[in-house]
Amino acid sequence: MSNATPVPYGTDPARAATGPYPTYRRPRSGRVISGVAGGLAVHLGVDVFYVRLAFIVASFLSGLGVMAYAGLWMFSKASDEVVLPERTHQLSRPVYLLLAVVGGLGFFMSVTLVSGVPGAVLVPLLVAGIGAVLAWQAYDRGLESGRSYVSIIGGAALVLAGVVVTIFFADSSGGFAAALIAVVLTLAGVAALGVPLIIRLWDSLAEERAAKAASEERAEIASRLHDSVLQTLALIQKRSDDPAEVSRLARGQERELRQWLFDAEEKIHQTVFAAVETACGEVEDLFGIRIAPVTVGEDLDLSEETQAVVLAAREAMVNAAKHAGVEKLDVYAEILAGELSIFVRDRGAGFDPADIPEDRHGIRDSIEGRMERIGGTARIRSTLGEGTEVTVSYRLPVS
Structure with a gap:
């Protein structure tokens, strides 16, 4: 039994085997939170179960899994063209959500143990993280619906509350370190809300430019067809009783189209x-x-x-x-x-x-x-x- 990846008809197998990976995109369907693991599974050609499991395990390693997940979510784009293949391990969405909670607890525990910071100080940051997740999910859905605006406002409120409470705990110690922590946390909160939004708006602008270029190209082709083919056909119809004239018009039109195309x-x-x-x-x-x-x-x-x-x-x-x-x-x-x-x-x-x-x-x-x-x-x-x-x-x- 062969384990070779199927190659689409008409594709050179050698080139397909050595070609680059496709651009990383997150799927909109079949995802648990944001589609980061699903997009990575499609990108690498592995079962999504193992990718999700890897993120959960890495969350216990000083929170690396959560940080990697957040980074991929922030700087990647969701697409309807990415479709998850059939999975070997069929688990329901609630089970995956429970595993995600376990990963979050692992992140919380590992950061607490490594940094030595009391858990009470990290709880507000966890609240801020939940707010960022709500806002990022709204960015993925698009800004056209009222539901998205509610999620963004609610997420921003949670981020603000988490940052303020964390700064309050840090400020109790006083000194330059507390001021530095306050500045860093404020910038982190602004970045958590602003950077993904800016990226999404930039992608939307690029899509609009591409759509406009395609529309102008179609309009130019339509103008060309009107200027040449349609007018020649009208003349041929008027002079259908003159075979020599019809032949001359057809040859001239063929020459013009050939010059335009090639x-x-x-x-x-x-x-x-x-x-x-x-x-x-x-x-x-x-x-x-x-x-x-x-x-x-x-x-x-x-x-x-x-x-x-x-x-x-x-x-x-x-x-x-x-x-x-x-x-x-x-x-x-x-x-x-x-x-x-x-x-x-x-x-x-x-x-x-x-x-x-x-x-x-x-x-x-x-x-x-x-x-x-x-x-x-x-x-x-x-x-x-x-x-x-x-x-x-x-x-x-x-x-």
Whole structure:
């Protein structure tokens, strides 16, 4: 019978055997107090019973088990993705809680014996520890519920009471030692409540940033799809009676998608004005309209932000070619005074921006939304019967 750990399908066994341990996380389900032992069991690949037993035994060794447990709890994160495997030793939660109490008594006794401090002095510290546990459990649950706030307030009150009573006992001896103990205990109480909260808030901020980055990435992909695939499909539908034209559009779309998916690094090395001219040529090919681009200023290498400006201007060209009813567009791009601006002007039908239907995303997403995401601006001026001018601008970073 083999004791080898199963390797997921498609994973190199040699690499799996020598790879690093996964990031330590505490499970939210199946835990007794905070999931520290469960997370460590999953992390090390051992039965959680032995990990919990090790913490209890270590609690009798000058309180090392309790201190290690508290440190892992304070500086680790709970996750729903961590799942405890089936245990060989099935014990109920009340039994584990009883064992945890035994470990706490072991911590209390060992510290008393080693330090020589009377037990009456350590009792307030035990109360403060219980308060810290209540507050930390509330941090794990999240700060959205009223129950969490009650637990935090109650835990803070117990910590404060424990610290004050301990300082009172220490102050009875007087002298510098008593003052030093008072300062240390006060800082320890503040750290016990504040450090885990700061860590949890920092993790929440990091998660929000990651979610925002993912949302912006999805919005950028949606804009790309609207600018290219959806518009090409609409043109193919309109010109379905012309096989040659349909084939040309399909090949052009395939080329554009291939460049976007596989030639991203190559695009970055283009220049801004070259990208503007490329965009003008693409719109000319798609719609058979004449575009005469004019560029002014010192050209720059294309970055992700300036490429977004060019793509927003390209969408303005596409809208004009489709809806303005003209045969020529004027495109003017300038890089002056640390700002990139592109103007797209037609003398066609014009429109009222307020009358744009909600299901049309060309202006809202591909122009205004894209410029907003990079910190730029988009201005649209249009008069019925006289034409439209779209201006997209972006303040270049100081190098």
